[in-house]
Amino acid sequence: MNLKTLASHLGLSQTTVSRALNGYTDVSLATRNRVAEAAKNFGYRPNVNARRLATGRSSVIGIAFPTDMNMFLDPHFIEFLAGLSEKASQLDYDIMISSSQNDEVDVYRRFAEKGTVDLVILSNVDLSEERIRLLQDLNIPFIVHGRTATCDTYSYIDINNYSVFHDPTKMLLELGHEKIAILNGHPDRVYAIERFHGWQDALNERGITPNPDYVRSGVMSEENGYSFAMEVLQLGERPTALLCSSVIMAKGAYKACSDLDIKVGSDISILAHDDSVPLANATEMDPPLTVTRSPLRDAGREIAIMAMKYLKGTDIKELQCLWQPELIFRKSVAAPPRDDI
Amino acid sequence: MNLKTLASHLGLSQTTVSRALNGYTDVSLATRNRVAEAAKNFGYRPNVNARRLATGRSSVIGIAFPTDMNMFLDPHFIEFLAGLSEKASQLDYDIMISSSQNDEVDVYRRFAEKGTVDLVILSNVDLSEERIRLLQDLNIPFIVHGRTATCDTYSYIDINNYSVFHDPTKMLLELGHEKIAILNGHPDRVYAIERFHGWQDALNERGITPNPDYVRSGVMSEENGYSFAMEVLQLGERPTALLCSSVIMAKGAYKACSDLDIKVGSDISILAHDDSVPLANATEMDPPLTVTRSPLRDAGREIAIMAMKYLKGTDIKELQCLWQPELIFRKSVAAPPRDDI
Numbered sequence: 091m092n093l094k095t096l097a098s099h100l101g102l103s104q105t106t107v108s109r110a111l112n113g114y115t116d117v118s119l120a121t122r123n124r125v126a127e128a129a130k131n132f133g134y135r136p137n138v139n140a141r142r143l144a145t146g147r148s149s150v151i152g153i154a155f156p157t158d159m160n161m162f163l164d165p166h167f168i169e170f171l172a173g174l175s176e177k178a179s180q181l182d183y184d185i186m187i188s189s190s191q192n193d194e195v196d197v198y199r200r201f202a203e204k205g206t207v208d209l210v211i212l213s214n215v216d217l218s219e220e221r222i223r224l225l226q227d228l229n230i231p232f233i234v235h236g237r238t239a240t241c242d243t244y245s246y247i248d249i250n251n252y253s254v255f256h257d258p259t260k261m262l263l264e265l266g267h268e269k270i271a272i273l274n275g276h277p278d279r280v281y282a283i284e285r286f287h288g289w290q291d292a293l294n295e296r297g298i299t300p301n302p303d304y305v306r307s308g309v310m311s312e313e314n315g316y317s318f319a320m321e322v323l324q325l326g327e328r329p330t331a332l333l334c335s336s337v338i339m340a341k342g343a344y345k346a347c348s349d350l351d352i353k354v355g356s357d358i359s360i361l362a363h364d365d366s367v368p369l370a371n372a373t374e375m376d377p378p379l380t381v382t383r384s385p386l387r388d389a390g391r392e393i394a395i396m397a398m399k400y401l402k403g404t405d406i407k408e409l410q411c412l413w414q415p416e417l418i419f420r421k422s423v424a425a426p427p428r429d430d431i
Numbered sequence: 432m433n434l435k436t437l438a439s440h441l442g443l444s445q446t447t448v449s450r451a452l453n454g455y456t457d458v459s460l461a462t463r464n465r466v467a468e469a470a471k472n473f474g475y476r477p478n479v480n481a482r483r484l485a486t487g488r489s490s491v492i493g494i495a496f497p498t499d500m501n502m503f504l505d506p507h508f509i510e511f512l513a514g515l516s517e518k519a520s521q522l523d524y525d526i527m528i529s530s531s532q533n534d535e536v537d538v539y540r541r542f543a544e545k546g547t548v549d550l551v552i553l554s555n556v557d558l559s560e561e562r563i564r565l566l567q568d569l570n571i572p573f574i575v576h577g578r579t580a581t582c583d584t585y586s587y588i589d590i591n592n593y594s595v596f597h598d599p600t601k602m603l604l605e606l607g608h609e610k611i612a613i614l615n616g617h618p619d620r621v622y623a624i625e626r627f628h629g630w631q632d633a634l635n636e637r638g639i640t641p642n643p644d645y646v647r648s649g650v651m652s653e654e655n656g657y658s659f660a661m662e663v664l665q666l667g668e669r670p671t672a673l674l675c676s677s678v679i680m681a682k683g684a685y686k687a688c689s690d691l692d693i694k695v696g697s698d699i700s701i702l703a704h705d706d707s708v709p710l711a712n713a714t715e716m717d718p719p720l721t722v723t724r725s726p727l728r729d730a731g732r733e734i735a736i737m738a739m740k741y742l743k744g745t746d747i748k749e750l751q752c753l754w755q756p757e758l759i760f761r762k763s764v765a766a767p768p769r770d771d772i
Contacts, residue, residue: 160517167507172504190520370710
């Protein structure tokens with residue numbers, strides 16, 4: 091049973107049947123019910139082509155990035171994409187990955203011109219995010235993974251990045267740590283800026299002046315985790331705790347501690363934000379790593395559902411998600427060594 | 432300077448200028464040279480829209496997989512995709528990722544109907560690969576990453592998977608090993624079948640009967656590497672060498688050896704094929720892992736170049752690449768323990 095035979099059986103046009111199955115209110119409720127019942131009886135499942143026929147949409151979600159920034163090399167992005175792809179395929183959406191030699195602007199103009207995609211997902215936003223205005227100007231629907239400073243005019247999903255560093259810093263202070271260094275993500279990214287503020291405020295609330303020597307920022311790779319840790323661990327006033335923006339960075343930091351013969355979980359405490367990236371399993375580290383956790387794959391899945399709701403007309407205000415990560419305590423954290431108290 | 436102003440400066444149509452820049456021979460050589468010179472003088476770089484205008488093509492490379500097999504969870508696929516995406520974006524191609532609830536056939540029909548993609552890339556081929564005939568029937572250009580039994584009718588890139596297990600098995604035999612187990616990829620995949628034959632033949636050539644207890648096959652994950660190794664290492668006749676289909680599996684095997692207190696590089700020799708997947712670095716393992724190496728990222732890059740050549744009309748026979756991996760000897764391999772000789 092395909093759309094054509096179902097329509098012919100019902101004596102309706104294919105477009106009407108398809109729009110009815112998709113719940114469009116320009117088809118009367120009575121007809122919608124009749125179509126739904128017939129579809130059920132005949133075991134008909136509306137397929138993506140039928141939906142496209144009815145809606146004039148492409149059923150494609152677009153993601154763009156500049157050529158010189160290959161997102162496929164970033165395990166955090168891949169993890170997000172795995173969730174997005176899983177849910178998108180269940181919802182019969184395809185995903186278009188586009189790069190541009192210069193920036194993403196060319197790609198968006200092309201999308202707008204051709205109607206290639208129904209919706210675009212923005213990642214890695216910085217504070218002065220110009221792509222957002224461009225997409226609004228081009229009238230391309232979009233959802234942001236992350237947020238900018240002013241985020242009330244668009245749909246987004248984000249985690250509370252302020253908490254991601256504020257909560258662990260507060261806990262470390264309770265344990266007696268005062269010399270807390272951060273190995274943060276790229277300093278342009280909003281999430282890294284928010285995390286920095288979380289750390290800074292937690293220290294200030296205790297009357298401790300944040301030490302700029304204890305701040306390192308860059309791409310969240312194992313290499314950077316290693317070299318940033320090597321730097322701060324060899325300062326005159328060695329920190330007693332390292333707060334990392336990802337488990338992958340923490341892996342590098344563990345290696346630095348091992349090379350410097352510093353024992354994690356006694357000589358030094360290490361914590362990280364855990365995006366649940368495969369091959370970077372916090373529980374399997376030695377000692378197991380204390381984390382704030384919010385799986386990126388869940389965010390990818392959720393954004394696919396949000397995309398569908400957006401395209402069905404749900405109000406933007408109802409498509410603004412802020413997730414609160416949990417702080418999970420494990421053996422990589424202890425009170426600071428006695429001679430440091 | 433855009434295509435329009437360049438065309439108007441030259442007194443030619445945009446289509447002619449675009450076709451000239453793309454080297455189409457229906458534009459005279461004199462005109463092509465004149466256009467190329469003007470483009471160079473004005474610093475004009477033909478963009479993807481202009482090419483699409485000229486060729487009627489989508490400049491999209493398609494990849495499809497069934498919903499229940501989320502390829503984004505497979506680090507081997509991601510590594511391939513990273514190379515493909517890098518080179519594709521330099522060549523102004525977009526990548527379309529499509530999934531289907533059932534199989535990929537729906538997706539290909541849709542592609543054919545809509546002209547969504549110029550070319551499709553097939554991965555994970557099995558022996559009776561029906562997708563190949565379907566794509567040929569639908570007249571969709573495609574390139575296979577891997578090969579089937581009969582591979583002379585299509586374009587492909589592959590490594591010599593027979594050698595991937597034959598060469599190391601031969602080397603192990605030279606060292607005195609006879610009890611060699613294999614932790615192989617999924618038994619349906621052509622590459623895994625080829626590797627199995629390589630191992631089997633190398634043993635037979637020495638008059639050694641391959642032991643079926645020494646054969647394990649499945650998804651190339653760390654978990655499978657661990658559990659397969661646990662199984663074969665606890666057999667009555669423990670193997671003296673393990674040959675793994677990926678470094679990720681070898682990581683699991685290393686862990687199994689550690690749990691069973693078996694020393695890699697003396698009690699047991701371990702080898703693997705190395706696709707150069709990040710976070711699975713063979714040189715950083717302890718001891719460093721002996722491998723056959725062929726980076727998947729290189730294969731991804733190459734397939735983008737092949738796609739471009741294919742679409743420019745290069746003969747299929749010239750687009751059949753078979754790469755020979757190298758065998759790189761490291762400390763995870765030694766002669767078998769004395770009591771096993």
